[in-house]
Amino acid sequence: MEQRFAELKGRLAEIHDLRRAQEVLFWDQTVMMPPGGGPVRSAQLTTLDRVAHEKFISDEVGQLLEGLRGYEDGLDYDSDEASLIRTARRDWEKARRVPAELAAEMVGAAAEAHDVWAKAREESDYALFLPHLERAVDLKRRYVDCFEGYDEPYDVLLDDYEPGMKTAEVRAVFDELKTELVPLIAEVGSTEPDEPFMSGPFDIDAQHQFSLRIIERFGYDPQFFRLDLTVHPFAASSGTQDIRLTTRYKEDDITSLFTAMHECGHGVYEHGVSQALERTPLCHGVSSALHESQSRMWENIVGRSRPFWNHFYPQLQGAFPGTLGDVEQESFYRAINRVKPSYVRVDADEATYNLHIILRFELEQEIFAGTLPLKDLPEVWNTRFEEYLGIPVPSDSLGVLQDVHWSGGGFGYFPTYSLGNIISVQIWDKVLAEIPDLHEQFEAGEFGPLHEWLRTNLYSLGRKFTPQETLERVVGSGIDAKPYVRYLKEKLGTLTAA
């Protein structure tokens, strides 16, 4: 039995190595590769993906998993071994359901649609994109048909990013959030006028040094991390001891600091996975929402807090004396927390961001329920956007065409962003209950105990348990919007107080 388990583990390690190689090659492509390398690199990535997939869905892996049922029953549910078998079996059963031809067609369609989408967005031409969107939805419907036992088709899409999460559950949570948030934002409007100092200039090198200074307090260590430049920031990793973060800088924009904190949140999660899980399929954060809860926690709950800036603001003024030397800390604090309805999701503030997400979640469900014809999508988008955010959408470029996700068939991903926000406050409340002086620690520039708590209680678990089990273990309950609503109300309260 133990030999059979060792064989399974060996095969899964090989597959995991191939997957990680893909991740490094993707990072290299984005960060380091000379532009001419593109076509061959795409072929290499496709090969690695196919070889890893073929090795995973093999009958041999299935037989090993089947043969290990008895062994698994004798193991502690919480053990690394039982978790490995359980998770690998779930992954295998899912991966086996999708025919290779459909998977290949989806990849091909996504590649074609991407360039058309980019052109359509540039020219604000929804009609150009429509046939590709129709194809993406059609392929995704065929993908849904590969599965069974779901309550509604959208469950299948959600499951790719948030395994086990049900659409109904997300709907309930988002409805609660929306009910509170729409009137709140309508009432608040914009919290502050534009502050000229937020346009800089902020020296690029000083931004880089300050980003590093902050995230080194969060757990970034050059022994295990890198921070490089890309147009679209992201986090990747080759293993728990090799974490790659990327960010971007603009002279007239200091929000790079928050980008670095956000990506570092993803990074410390991956870095904190138990080294005993290295080279197994358990060696990753458990889901998109849990991952996002960490990037958001470090970016927003920590990085946009008053205690954080009580520590860092004098240093920030020292780094940018010309621009911030005469700016009061409170003005800076309000500027970085400014609430203002806007069109583009990625530029949205912490509060209005969720309404962008809820809009997309609703539209995605209606598309897959068949109640929203795709040709009507821009009109429905614009109407509902104004209803939620109080401002009219000026063009499809700044509306329905703004995100890349749908061109690649990425339906079901959007909700995880706001689920991450919600979960981040649930976890935060829990940590604060166990370490009541966290804010005093931040004021002293001390973030180690927070990091350590999160590592012990969340990061180290990796993918050993389902996202639901993981959340339950960390906070003692399921997902709940109330703490996040309370957090937003409190924060908006302090911002609107004169």
Place this chain on the structure above:
Amino acid sequence: MEQRFAELKGRLAEIHDLRRAQEVLFWDQTVMMPPGGGPVRSAQLTTLDRVAHEKFISDEVGQLLEGLRGYEDGLDYDSDEASLIRTARRDWEKARRVPAELAAEMVGAAAEAHDVWAKAREESDYALFLPHLERAVDLKRRYVDCFEGYDEPYDVLLDDYEPGMKTAEVRAVFDELKTELVPLIAEVGSTEPDEPFMSGPFDIDAQHQFSLRIIERFGYDPQFFRLDLTVHPFAASSGTQDIRLTTRYKEDDITSLFTAMHECGHGVYEHGVSQALERTPLCHGVSSALHESQSRMWENIVGRSRPFWNHFYPQLQGAFPGTLGDVEQESFYRAINRVKPSYVRVDADEATYNLHIILRFELEQEIFAGTLPLKDLPEVWNTRFEEYLGIPVPSDSLGVLQDVHWSGGGFGYFPTYSLGNIISVQIWDKVLAEIPDLHEQFEAGEFGPLHEWLRTNLYSLGRKFTPQETLERVVGSGIDAKPYVRYLKEKLGTLTAA
């Protein structure tokens, strides 16, 4: 038949992608990876190697190759298709001969021996290294036993780096070189005293900019190349359009310029392989010696020539005015071409370098012929070193322990360095016959026609033909030491002339 060929090509492309992924992961490990990533990266590299090897030596590939014999017979020998089948069959037959267990044992022994060798070199303790060297030789003997049809065992070792080359042929060429070189160097002694200006200071950033300025004339283009920093410079590539060079800088050493030219020589060779060969096993330089002929040609024949510096020296003075502003071009030229016997191969000048190689080649043969017991190796090394280079070896650190190669079982590699020198002049003579004004072009800073000639006549061929066939096609004959001896004599003549 064409379908069978397409299937072979598809399988070989997949294997090639895995091999290239290994190369990118190795580059990343050396140039970019945070140190903590080491252990997992080693596992990933081992996995990629094993998966690629298993896929290549499969019966299916063998059956395809066998089934394509008739198809191959109907093809033009020079066609890409015939070359692919022919080369893949030779690679396959060779790869099938080595049992996986032996290959794995060699990899494991090399990993163990490396650290012991590093310690032994540091402490000049040959006895410490001896058991590992014995094991490496023993394993290599078992490796030789996997093959048949060779004239002497060393042929098998040579074949890994210089396919088809016979020991007897190398011996003849090296004997000729040695006969000329030993008395020549004994007569010349050192051509110049140490020049204080060669110790700098040379600003690091200015060295980097100047390296780029030179190699951009050689064919380096940021669209397809990178230049990064490592302790041990090398060239790697992900494909013909993605070439990675590395170099190093020291404030008291300007030879970084020659390192950049050397690695760029490797790079332009890989970059010049026909794009029609991309993602096939033909997509590489053909052998170590041919590769080295290109790095040496660009570094030495071009980069250490008077016409080259007639163009670049005024710019170099401008880049380092404090150090070189008052130094005559002729003094600089003589300093960078200084001949002086020394202990360490990698620091040796263009002329004495070959004696370091010939020594190693002779000792390797004697080891595998069983005529040189390993315990006597330091003594024999020291005696023969003094005989060839005229200076006594001060310690094993600066003698028999200086190179990493043997710790990894890399017997048979050394000769390719000098074979590269020899071939470089054969090719140079051929180009010069066809483009007689090359030196005038260099004086005008023009290196394009040389690059273009090499690309058309050598680089583009990749591995379509054997090294011998390739050389024959480029220069019209086999390997011949005479042109190189003539070149060295001429050069030494100009350096010793008052």
